[in-house]
Amino acid sequence: MPAGSPRRRAGSEHLQSATPVQDSEIAFDARGLVPCIVQDWRTGEVLTLAYMNAEALRRTRESGEMHFYSRSRQEQWHKGETSGNTQALKAIRYDCDADALLALVEPAGPACHTGERTCFHRGDLSPGAPFETLPILERTIAERAATRPQSSYTARLLEDRLLAGAKVEEEAEEVVRAAREESDERLAEEAADVIYHLAVLLRGRGLTLADAERVLDGRRQP
Secondary structure, eight states: OOTTOOOOOTTOGGGSOSSOOOGGGOOOOTTSOEEEEEEETTTOOEEEEEEEOHHHHHHHHHHSBOEEEETTTTEEEETTTTTSOOEEEEEEEEOTTSSSEEEEEEESSOSSTTSOSSSOOSSOOSSOOHHHHHHHHHHHHHHHHHHOOTTOHHHHHHHOHHHHHHHHHHHHHHHHHHHHHSOHHHHHHHHHHHHHHHHHHHHHTTOOHHHHHHHHHHHOOO
């Protein structure tokens, strides 16, 4: 971001609709239900699709954690009440017809009853969508940080912040050289190396790429 560019706080007004929908305007179906897509607030990954009625929505608003209505059991349920895999609500959005909801959440564990991170773990999984790559990378780095396997290059970088910083500098120089002298493919490869080493450097300080993304979001113009 150029020096002197306006900086705006994360969560600023550009995220808010000019005409916010009131809960009373939600178009519940004949059974009093509305579908709710649940999405990871930080990574953008879709976690599950569930249903809410007015009571589930009220409980979600009041508790700050996701509540749904089970069509099979015909009862309210609090996500994670027994498993501990709760989903903390960050924001609720509505589609253009107000007949579907999008809940942005911070998950405390897997979304799926099978133990998978997302309920959408079957079907065409390879190649992965581009937006899935960085969350998977960061989860791998976090696992290396927790276990510190001796043969892991990532663990070595996490142990030595000076080395991690030097690698970011080295890879950044290689990106510039690739942009000046090499092919598009080589530029993409060098850029990938920068992103990996930067993610490790951030993890060593207890940060993630999302922290940098929030800074960028705060600088965005309306």
